[in-house]
Structure formats: structure tokens, C-alpha cells
Amino acid sequence: MKTLLLKSHRSDIQKAGELLKNGGLVGIPTETVYGLAADAGNGAAVAEIFRAKGRPMDNPLIVHISRMAQLEGLISVFPEKARQLAAAFWPGPLTIILPKKEGVPDEVTAGLDTVAVRFPAHPVARAIIEAAGCPLAAPSANSSGKPSPTTAMHVMDDMNGKIAAVVDGGDCGVGVESTVITLATEPPRLLRPGGITPEELEAIIGPVEIDPAVTHQLAEGQQAASPGMKYKHYSPEADVILVKGSAAQYAAYVNAHKGDDVYAMCFTEDAGLLDVPVVPYGDAEHPETQAHLLFECLRKLDEMGAKTVYAHCPAETGVGLAVYNRILRAAGFEVIDCTEG
Numbered sequence: 001m002k003t004l005l006l007k008s009h010r011s012d013i014q015k016a017g018e019l020l021k022n023g024g025l026v027g028i029p030t031e032t033v034y035g036l037a038a039d040a041g042n043g044a045a046v047a048e049i050f051r052a053k054g055r056p057m058d059n060p061l062i063v064h065i066s067r068m069a070q071l072e073g074l075i076s077v078f079p080e081k082a083r084q085l086a087a088a089f090w091p092g093p094l095t096i097i098l099p100k101k102e103g104v105p106d107e108v109t110a111g112l113d114t115v116a117v118r119f120p121a122h123p124v125a126r127a128i129i130e131a132a133g134c135p136l137a138a139p140s141a142n143s144s145g146k147p148s149p150t151t152a153m154h155v156m157d158d159m160n161g162k163i164a165a166v167v168d169g170g171d172c173g174v175g176v177e178s179t180v181i182t183l184a185t186e187p188p189r190l191l192r193p194g195g196i197t198p199e200e201l202e203a204i205i206g207p208v209e210i211d212p213a214v215t216h217q218l219a220e221g222q223q224a225a226s227p228g229m230k231y232k233h234y235s236p237e238a239d240v241i242l243v244k245g246s247a248a249q250y251a252a253y254v255n256a257h258k259g260d261d262v263y264a265m266c267f268t269e270d271a272g273l274l275d276v277p278v279v280p281y282g283d284a285e286h287p288e289t290q291a292h293l294l295f296e297c298l299r300k301l302d303e304m305g306a307k308t309v310y311a312h313c314p315a316e317t318g319v320g321l322a323v324y325n326r327i328l329r330a331a332g333f334e335v336i337d338c339t340e341g
Ligand code: AMP
Pocket: 059, 060, 061, 062, 097, 109, 112, 114, 115, 116, 138, 139, 140, 177, 180, 191, 192, 225, 226, 227, 228, 229
């Protein structure tokens, strides 16, 4: 299959809408990462997403809407706290899990009785949903397990020849996937951290539990509240190791382990302290920048031929929690703590 690289002007957006209406798969820009979209009402088209990504069938997708009226066909109840979150954060990088309406294809929800919904803020994403005329099911547009794509070229790298088209809408602002919260249980529970922080959620709806899988590896056989949490994820070819400590502690550890194809994914201010090649992913104090650069840096490290990457651990606060959660998975939970001794 030839994959079209479309632009974000009106006629190309119409073309993307036609392809989606006809059951095709299209890579679309959003404010979080690029999504791999299909008509959410077309189970056969949605099944193709799993094939293109090599995604396990038990990992459900997020349904993207461009108007509130579309919720009607997707969810069976819209609780008060969901209304409050939608009013505060939609359109934006927040996914809300709610009891699903019968008729949402099992391919979308992996057979669960809940559905994940998001109203993206990106104008091109919204225009494509409007052009398709239906909600779009879309996970991130990477091959399963790889870092999520934040440019149209990243999508092409993984999906060329496997999908109908990619719409180029520039690079993604947030850079990590949406915050996922479930309101299908009480109290509400954060399943995946993202651009909307736990503090921001709690300011609107009160206490929110943080699912243990956000910061810890699930034990063998333990059930994941969000199926995506149980897989190794976001990983480049290189072995990633997360290192906790001050700039000096981090640099001392990395310099003691330098060798062929050893790289540092460090903070900007660490760079001068390191004796190995560096790929900085922002200042230690700016988690928003780290989120924006993270996946691009992981892809870049592969291009550079890195075999081992020591990543400097971000602070787990605010948007930093999302950055920490993604690197922890990229590292397969391998963490070196240099803060003691
Ligand atoms: P992606 O954005 O590519 O990471 O894929 C969507 C994420 O949302 C995955 O981590 C899924 O496990 C999660 N998700 C989607 N639907 C549900 C649901 N009904 N319940 C829990 N998690 C969900």
C-alpha cells in the first residue's frame, strides 16, 4: 500500500476524511502525540489499527470526538464529575473513561464495558474528525512498544506502506500521550499521567487516586486497570537505564560507566559534566520541555546507534510525573539510585 503524506490544508483534510469514511487508517496530528485513526463505529477498520501497530488485541483505544453531542452514541452515563472535567479541560489532553454504550465495537474497547473518550484541542485533529463525520478511534501512531510519534516523519518511519495516509500538522505541543482518568469507579483514579496533572484534576473534582501501575511494575499475573500499563513501552532499540541523583551524582555514575555506544539522555545543565555523547531533553526544572522532547530524543538515540542510554531521572511532580512514567517504561523499570552514599 502506498501511504500518502497529506498536508493540513482544506482539500487534504477532506481527502483524509474520505479515506476514514471508507474504512482506511490515517495518521493524524494531535496536541499530545500523533494518533493512528479509524472510524470508531467500524469494527473491521479498527481491527486494522491493531494489525498495523502490532498491538495486543486486549489493549483498548481512545475514541476522539469533535463535538460534545457525539458522546451520546458512546457512553451510557455522563456523571457530574465527568461534566466538570470536560468543562475544565476539553478540548485538551485529557481522556475520560466511562461506562460504554452498547454498540461501541468490541475492537475499540477490547471487550471492556467502559470506553475511553477525548476531545482533542488540535485544530487539524478536530477538522479531520469533522471531515470524517464520525468519532475516531486512535491510539498513538507508533509500532507497538516503540516511542510515540511527535512528527509526521516519525509516523512515516513506523507506518509507511501499512496505512492509507498521514496528515502532517507539524510537531506535537505536549509531546506525551493524554492524561487518562477513570470515572467508572469511585473515587476517580488516574491511570496514566499526561499534560493535565493530578493537582489540576483534584482542583476540579476533589481527591483522585493514582493507580499503582503509574509508578510501579505490576507483579506477574496482576490485573492492570489500564491494559496498556502492563506492556513494555516507549522503548528505543537501545537499553535505557534511569539514573536518580543530583547533576553531580548522575554525571559521576555515567562517567564511571562510559564505553562504546554509551549515551546520556541528560538535562541541559548536566551536559558539560559528562564524558559521553549527550542528547539533552530539556532543563531539570522544566517538565513541559522534557515531555515535549522526550520521544524525539529516544528516536534520535537509535539513529545515533546508541546501545546503552543513561537517562537522568526527572522530578515526579506536575507534568514530570508523565515524563517519569514514560522513561520508567522505556527503561523496563531498570532504575539506579545514586542519591544514597
Ligand atoms: P495509547 O494512547 O496508544 O497509549 O492507547 C490508549 C491507552 O488508553 C492505553 O494505555 C489503554 O490501555 C488506555 N485505555 C483505553 N480504553 C480504556 C478503558 N476502557 N479502560 C482502561 N484503559 C483504557
